[in-house]
Amino acid sequence: PILANVTAKKGTFHFGSTFDTYEADQSWFTSTFTTFYRHVVSENGCKWDATEPSQGVSDLTECLATQSFATAHGNTFRGHNTFWHSQTPSWLPGSFTAAQITGTIIPQHVQAEIQGMGSSVTSWDVVNEVIGDGVSNGMTALQCVQNKGDWPTVTSDGSGKALVTDLSFIYAAFNTAYQYAGSSTRLAVNDYNTGGQDAKTACSIALIQNIQQNTNIPYNRLAVGFQSHLTASTGGFYTKQALASTFSTLGALGVSTMITEMDIEVNSDTSANLRYQAAIWGDYLDACLYASNCFEFINWDPRDDLSWRGTSAAATLFDSSGNPKPAAYEVAARLQNY
Ligand code: G3I
Secondary structure (H helix, E strand, O other): OOOOOOOOOOOOOEEEEEEOHHHOOOHHHHHHHHHHOOEEEEOOOOOHHHHOOEOOEOOOHHHHHHHHHHHHOOOEEEEEOOOOOOOOOOOOOOOOOHHHHHHHHHHHHHHHHHHHHOOOOOEEEEEEOOOOOOOOOOOOHHHHHHOOOOHHHOOOOOOOHHHHOOOHHHHHHHHHHHHHOOOOOEEEEEEOOOOOOOHHHHHHHHHHHHHHHHHOOOHHHEEEEEOOEEEOOOEOOOOHHHHHHHHHHHHHHOOEEEEEEEEEEOOOOOHHHHHHHHHHHHHHHHHHHOOOOEEEEEEOOOEHHHOOOOHHHOOOOEOOOOOEOHHHHHHHHHHHHO
16 A cells, blocks of 8 residues: 555655566556655666667657656656767777767767657756766766767777767767756756765766867756665665765755666565665665755665566566565655655
8 A cells, every 4th residue: 555656755755666568568567656756757668779770760769668657657758878888889899980979870860869858857968977987086078988988889980989089979969958858857867876975976977077178068057967776685775865965966066966766686585685675775775865955765676576686686676576675664664764
């Protein structure tokens, strides 16, 4: 009973989950998903391989289908993503110079997708996972991005480094997104292993400032997404206070924040593990709920059997039969108590 119509009381706060449309034909989605969650993200349908299967040919079928599902059930929708080194269309990797990608390929793609999805999208991950994993404190935004190891999958220069001699490809993506997005849609950089006081999070903050300075997009239209794919057994997650401090730093600039892809692998669903999972989930949700600039909280898959982390990871709020786990009750209680 506690699970029905869980809606946050905090103004424009969006609590949601991702899924792929072929999963949503199950009755569980209309009976449980759409009342528990009020916000939707397409897990794969808005990515570059799905939305521009041939160069210059925009195909928003899957992305629009997910948005339609959301709208039909009174839910809102956010966009993931317009640029990522992974799940690129087969025509892209290795085929173009950095100048072509920045000057033509990115602007065309971002315009077609953002214009095509309309003005009601709450936020877009304009660039996804562009910061390296080996960064250190004090790096510039450019150094943070140059530290990334995956650029060879995008450009034609062999090393892939041509794209990141500067950050103009990121400015191109943001400038185009700003031109075609709705007037209140937030434009985000999104990454994993970020959220607290560490070098990669500092890179996220440096990057959004750098983007503002080089595009003149107002800070109140920019956002930083924290994916939050967590593993309970290895730690590496942040305290509520650490998250709150980062949200506050960005809030002082006027930048919005969001938890964009949360899941917590526990590997075996013992009651102790599930209680631990619930406690971490509650902390992350509270950090976002009580930060004035954190306005979206997304779970990356709603059910263990649908999770990219594997069923046995037990990483989501609902078990494989669709029954709420302790973390689901925890989340519901935190939302209702806010
Ligand atoms: O498209 C084929 C389909 O034709 C085929 O029938 C099916 C068979 O398994 O595979 C389909 O492609 C898979 C696709 O998901 C759609 O289901 C890919 O093999 C698979 O690699 C892909 O995985 C996705 C992954 O991103 C790719 O990197 C996961 O579902 C998705 O959850 C995951 O999401 C990412 C975020 O976008 C960014 N942050 C990390 C997160 C987790 O990796």
